[in-house]
Amino acid sequence: MATFTQKMAIRYILLAFFLYTDTGIFARVASFGINYGQVANNLPQPEKVLELLSTLKITKTRIYDTNPQILKAFANSNVEIIVTIENQILNQLNDPQQALQWVNTNIKPYLPDTKITGIQVGNEVFTELDTTLIQYLVPAVINIYNALVQLGLNTNIHVSTPSSLEVLEESYPPSAGSFRSEISEIMKEFLNFLSKTKSPFWVNAYPYFAYKNDPNQISLDYVLFNPNQGMVDPNTNLHYDNMLYAMVDAVTFAIAKLGFNGIEVRVSETGWPSKGDSDEIGASLKNAEIYNKNLLRRQMKNEGTPLNPRMRLESYLFALFNENMKNGPTSERNYGLFEPDESMTYNVGLSSFAKSSNPSTSISLTSSATRTKASQKENQSLFHWMFVYLLISSLCAFV
Numbered sequence: 001m002a003t004f005t006q007k008m009a010i011r012y013i014l015l016a017f018f019l020y021t022d023t024g025i026f027a028r029v030a031s032f033g034i035n036y037g038q039v040a041n042n043l044p045q046p047e048k049v050l051e052l053l054s055t056l057k058i059t060k061t062r063i064y065d066t067n068p069q070i071l072k073a074f075a076n077s078n079v080e081i082i083v084t085i086e087n088q089i090l091n092q093l094n095d096p097q098q099a100l101q102w103v104n105t106n107i108k109p110y111l112p113d114t115k116i117t118g119i120q121v122g123n124e125v126f127t128e129l130d131t132t133l134i135q136y137l138v139p140a141v142i143n144i145y146n147a148l149v150q151l152g153l154n155t156n157i158h159v160s161t162p163s164s165l166e167v168l169e170e171s172y173p174p175s176a177g178s179f180r181s182e183i184s185e186i187m188k189e190f191l192n193f194l195s196k197t198k199s200p201f202w203v204n205a206y207p208y209f210a211y212k213n214d215p216n217q218i219s220l221d222y223v224l225f226n227p228n229q230g231m232v233d234p235n236t237n238l239h240y241d242n243m244l245y246a247m248v249d250a251v252t253f254a255i256a257k258l259g260f261n262g263i264e265v266r267v268s269e270t271g272w273p274s275k276g277d278s279d280e281i282g283a284s285l286k287n288a289e290i291y292n293k294n295l296l297r298r299q300m301k302n303e304g305t306p307l308n309p310r311m312r313l314e315s316y317l318f319a320l321f322n323e324n325m326k327n328g329p330t331s332e333r334n335y336g337l338f339e340p341d342e343s344m345t346y347n348v349g350l351s352s353f354a355k356s357s358n359p360s361t362s363i364s365l366t367s368s369a370t371r372t373k374a375s376q377k378e379n380q381s382l383f384h385w386m387f388v389y390l391l392i393s394s395l396c397a398f399v
Helices: 004-020 046-055 068-073 087-094 096-106 131-150 181-197 207-213 243-257 285-300 368-398
Strands: 033-035 060-062 080-085 115-121 158-160 162-164 168-170 201-204 265-270 315-317
Touching: 046 068, 060 115, 060 315, 068 080, 080 087, 087 096, 087 131, 096 131, 115 131, 131 158, 131 181, 158 181, 168 243, 201 243, 207 243, 243 265, 285 315
Parallel strands: 033 060, 033 315, 060 080, 080 115, 115 158, 162 201, 201 265, 265 315
Antiparallel strands: none
16 A cells, blocks of 8 residues: 555656646746847946846846946846956956956956856957957966966856857858868867866857848848758758758867867857848848747757757847947947837847837737647646646545
């Protein structure tokens, strides 16, 4: 005869299974990151930005400095922050003492209240116009990491740097991915650091640029994650239905060709401009809405790339706001999901509570028909597991 403890154990196991199953009403929705740029003179205060992120259920963000206002405002919240060291001070961090002082000043005072989870040492240094910066990158990365270790802060903070896709000599097909020969030696040093510290390789990957530069040869549906026939890598027979995943796998292959395996590739920036100049083909509100909506759908599915299907591809969307003081073409100032007044540039379905500046673009992540079917499926699953739970509970009562 089963004991009372055994009966209760069976019930708790069933209840836990119901709560955590993907078919239950408490199914977990994957979080994703968003870049919080500040090159503007009209953005809301950091406290308001935190409220916005909380409303949207976004728990990961990246900033391009160590703005004290933001780090203080985000204290005691559930938002994880990746901070960035500006390119112009990399040469100072060649000195271990300067690196220690930087960590003591810009990181330590905000821990543990503010969840700083990563330090990006510079941005796109491997392809920076100022080629002298590259010699400072690896020493700066190592010195910042050692400073964290010295202060006992390295456990939950990774150190890396985001690279442009231009670090690749070849990217098509993905299996041909290889780094540019002129940076291969420094890249080996950097990859060696990532391998030893189990830190990710971050890449800024924009299918938009590939399409803009060659719209006649590249399918718009392929770059927007829309249904399309995709492409098959002739060397691996892996099928790709979107360009972003192909870009990421090309980086993974390039890393392997330098003798390193097991380094996770993450996307530090990806996005699509909602407006552009006349020669910026593809830059439109419609395409931006489609790209980012489809990207979010993939993130919610916890998808991996064809090369690493079981490892969810972590991606950070660029960007939270349109930034009116950015230099360059019109597109540079129009990557934001939101206007500075917090109204939506377009709605990718992040929240039904956020207000849209354009009602015609206020769309949900799923259509009403899909939501209805999903709701029916959830209800069916709920009743199914309740029935199983009650059935076994009844059986226990007679054992």
